[in-house]
Amino acid sequence: MSETSHDAPDPGPHWRRPGAQPDDWDPRAPHVLADQIAAYDELRGTCPVAHSDYLGWSVLRHDDVLEVLHDHATFSNVVSERLTVPNGMDPPEHTEFRRINDKYFTPERMAAFHERCRHVAVGVLDQLPDDGDVELMGAVARTYALRVQSAFLGWPADLEEPLRAWVRKNHEATLARDRSAMGAIAIEFDGYIRELLDERRALGDNAPKDITTELLHDRVWDRPVTTEELVSLLRNWTVGELGTIAASVGIVAHFLAANPEVQEQLHDDDALVGPAVDEILRMHGPLIANRRATTRDVSLRERALGAGDRVSVIWAAANRDPEVFGDPDEFRLDRDPGLNLLYGAGIHVCPGAPLARLELRLITSELLAGFRVAPALSGADPVRATYPGSGFTSLPLHLTRR
């Protein structure tokens, strides 16, 4: 996961040298980049544990992904030498830092953030035209992800534009696998966070009463959390939130535009919005993959993985496994939610899932309450995002105020 909590290929120092194993596929082939979900569907059928120099082993089937997730002694999260709190850790470090994470996403915290979150959603949608084409990723999705994250953490509005540019640069450097650019980008982000933490330390008792200030008082193993650890934790929350929430808003809006009957069903029964969002994101995952490294020789679906091999669990493939979901493109609200791997499973299951669900439910409810969503009148097509991103980079839609 390099400097992202939500995956990026970053060859860690302990991994085996490339070339030790022939390639089964090319993750950067034009047809894969053009429609990665379709490419993973095909690969899951023909080569469910597939090797490439670029990614190492890609694990595509639902049952194999679960096996990897639950055997964290064999499939380690320590995939790079860089400190990554908590996702780049195994127990016992992971357990200690995960405790700090979890306390910020309790039902009480979510209830307290509810109205603020709705306010951010309404504010973003208020800026839309009454009747017209909009590019939804720019007009709604990215802005909402940035503002809602800043509201949750207590960050100032003037950080919005630097963060927006940072997300874009991070994505570009990750795709190009440009390690020096990735290092510079991580330092840039750390600078923003260090400044926020320093300001709060200097203000002492007068510091704003928000989560960023609260984190400064957290402890692990009965000692204060270091600045370095806090910066890493906040970086992972931010990267975890910004890319996936923006992608999710786009994926949900795109689905609603293509399915007017579902739009009316959800408009008429708000209680269905939460389960519908999870089901839409099962079909089209906003987060493609996360990484592991093997600690020993192990076989997976008769493929021999060596100790120190890189492994990617491909959520966007496992969640469309026909063995588990039948027709993966059938939108159904009566599926077993326990099978949906949208937020992962096992000890690294997404701690931010309650916040993500709240944010996505509210923006979707407010969008449906205010507008009818349809494909753009201009006829402009959506542009799909490429690995490691998902969803759309550009999503022209037509909105009409109800």
Ligand code: HEM
């Ligand atoms: C739609 C939005 C989101 C999706 C689909 C998502 C998905 C996931 C998944 C699948 C994992 C497991 C990764 C693994 O096993 O390696 C994960 C972990 C994580 N997520 Fe999220 N996430 C979302 C939003 C968020 C938010 C809003 C936050 C925080 C504000 C967050 C913070 C994290 C962190 C810190 C981890 C690492 C947990 C650990 O290693 O114990 N995520 N997420």
